[in-house]
Amino acid sequence: MNMPATVTTSTTQFNPGTVTLVGAGPGDPELLTIKAARAIRAATVLLVDDLVSDAVLEHASPKARIVHVGKRGGCKSTPQAFIEKLMIIAAREGEVVVRLKGGDPFIFGRGGEEVEHLRAAGIEVQVVNGITAGLAGLTSLGVPLTHREHAHGVVFVTGHAKPGDSGTDWQALAATARDAKLTLVIYMGVSSAAHIQNELLTGLPASTPLVIIQHASLPQQRHAVTTLGALRTTIEREQLGSPAVIVVGDVVRGIAAVGQPVANTYTPGARYRA
Template sequence: MDYLPLFHNLRGKRCLVVGGGAVGTRKAGVLLEAGARVRVVAPQISAELRAHPEVEMIEARFEPAHLDDAVLVIAATNDRAVNSQVSEQAQARGIPINAVDDPELCTVIMPAILDRSPLMVAFSSGGASPVLTRMMRGKLEAVIPQNYKRLAAFAERFRETVKQRVTNPPKRRLFWEDVLEGVIAEKVLTGDEAGAEALLQQRLDSEDNVLHGEVYLVGAGPGDPDLLTFRALRLMQKADVVVYDNLVSKPIVEMTRRDAERIFVGKKRADHTLRQEEINALLVRLAKEGKRVLRLKGGDPFIFGRGGEEIETLAAEGIPFQVVPGITAASGVASYAGIPLTHRDHAQACVFVTGHLKDGTMNLDWELLARPRQTVVVYMGLHGLDTLCAKLIEHGLPDSTPIAIVQQGTTQNQRVLTGTLATLPAIAEREKPQAPTLIIIGGVVTLREKLSWFHPQGTA
C-alpha cells in the first residue's frame, strides 16, 4: 500500500490553492464543498472563481508567506517549476501538498470522490492512472445511487437511540445489518422515511419480533443484461430468494446473489411449472417467512407480465412490495431489430397486444388492429401467426402489409424474419423461429434494412 487513505475534516480550516485557471477553480470548488476556508494565489484568476466571494483571492506569484496558517496545499499551475517550489516550501513546513498530475511532488493524493454524504467513497491509483480511478467511480455510481444519502443520514439519526436500546454489540451489529438490508432500508431509499421510522421503532420496542419480508417485483427486460436498471441490479443483489420465469435469460439469473435460493416457476406457453395462483401463494409464504423475495420477470412486469395479479395478492395479504419497471419487449426488441415503433412517415400510433388470451384463444379486436398508419406489436403470437395474418387481411389491411418476427431479441440468438401478411406464415413454417418471439406489423418494418445495427456474433 503506497498511500494510507484518510478522510480529513477541513471545515473552517485554511487551504491554499496555487493556480487560478480551470484546474485550480475545480480544486477550490471541492475544498469549498468540504467546508474549507480557501485561499487562491495566482497572477490571473478565472471569472468562475471570482464568482465565489467567500474565497480569499491574491493576484500575485506564489510566495512562501502564502502558506501561513494553511493545513493543506494544492499546486494547480501549468508551470512545473512553480509547482515544485510550492511542494518544497510546503514539505519544509510539514504541510500536506498535492501537485495536480505530478505524484513526485505530492505527499497526499486527491482521489476521485463519490459523494453520498454522509457516506463517502474515494478512489485513488496513487497517481498511476487518474482516468482509471474516474472510470471505477463511474462503475460504483451504478451500485450506490444518490438516494443512499438518505439511508446514511437515517442511520446516523438513529445511531445513538439504537445504541441505548440494543446494548449488546454483536446483537447491535446484527440489528443494523437487518435494518440496512431489509424492508426498513427500502422504505428509506424510496422516500418513505415516516414508514421506515415506524418500522424501526416497532423493531426496537420488540426486538424478538421478526418483521415480514418484502417482495421485489422486478422487470428483467427483454434479455440483454445491459438493459437492466440500476435499481433492479441493487435488489437482485439483496434478495434471499429469486423466483423467476422462463423468459428471464440465464445471464440475468446469474447476476442475482450467489447464495440466494432460486425457484424456477416456468411460464412457457401451455407448460406452467406452477399455476399463477400457486406463484401468488408462494410469494406470500416466502415473504411471511421474513425473506426478501425477488420476483424476476422478463420484460416489464406490468405489460403482459401478470405483475398486477401478483401484487393484488400481496396487497390483500399485507405484504410489503415494490415494483421496478423493466424495458418491455416491444421497446427493447424493436430497437435491437432496427425497427422504430413510431415514425412520422409510417405510424402515428402503436398498439401492444397479446396473441394468447387467458382462455387460450386469439379473439382480438381485429377492427382496432387493422387500422392504417399504426404499428401493432404482438406478444406471444407465434403459434397463432396464420390466424393473425388472415384476420388482419380479412378486416381490411392489405396483404402486402410488412410484418416481422423477431426471435429472442436483444440476445446473441436474435434472428429477424420479415415478409408480408401474405408471405410470412410460409416463411415462419420454413425457418421455424424459436420462442420467445415478438411480432411487429406495419410500415415501420420496411425501415429495418436501413436501420439495422445489432448483429449477434456470427451474423452479418
C-alpha cells in the same frame, strides 16, 4: 434565475417481508436497469421465470435462494396460484423476495394479478420496470416503434387469450391501425399466426410489412422481414418459434428489403447508421 440541475439517487428500499416484481428485460443482461440490479442483489429469495437470462442472475447474492418457476408459452408452467402462494409465504417468513420476470412485469407479465394478490394478503409490494421484448427487438434492428411519417402510435397486444376469453378483436384492431397509422406489436402470436393473419387482412393490405423477431436481444436472436400476406408461410419456412414478437406496420420498411431470408441479428452495444 435558473436553478442548477440536481441528480438524486434512488431511495427505494428492499426490506425483509416485502416483495418486488422486477423486470429482467428481454435477455441481454446489459439492458437490465440499475434499480433492477440493486433489487436482485438485495434479495434473499428469487422466484425466476424461464425467460430470464442466466447472466442476469449473476447479480444475485451467493446466499440467495433461487427458485425457478417456469413460465414459457407452449410449455408446462408452474401454476400462477402456486407462485403467488410462494411469494406470500416467503414474505411472511421475513425474506426479501424478488419475483424476477422476463421483459416488464406490467406488459403481459401477469404483474397486475400478482400485485393484487400480494396487497390482498397485506404484503408490501413494489415494481421495477424492465425493457420489453417488443421494444428491444425492433430497436436491435435499428428501427423505431413510432415515427412521425410512418407511425403515430404503437399498440402492444397479446396473441394468446385467457381460456374462455374471446381474445383480441383483430378485425377492429386492423381497421384502427390502418386509419390511425399505428404499429402493432404482437406478443405470443406465433402459435395462432394463421388466425391473426386472416383477421388482420380484413383491414390491412397483404403488402403491409412485418417482421418476426425470435429471442429478442439474445445472441441467438433471429428475424425475418416479410409481409402480412406471407406471415404464416414465413414462420413455417424459416422455422421461427416462441418466444417471438411480431411487429406489423410501415416502420418495418426501415429494416431491409421485404422478403429477406431469416438472419441472426443481435450484437450487444451495436451502433446503427441512418
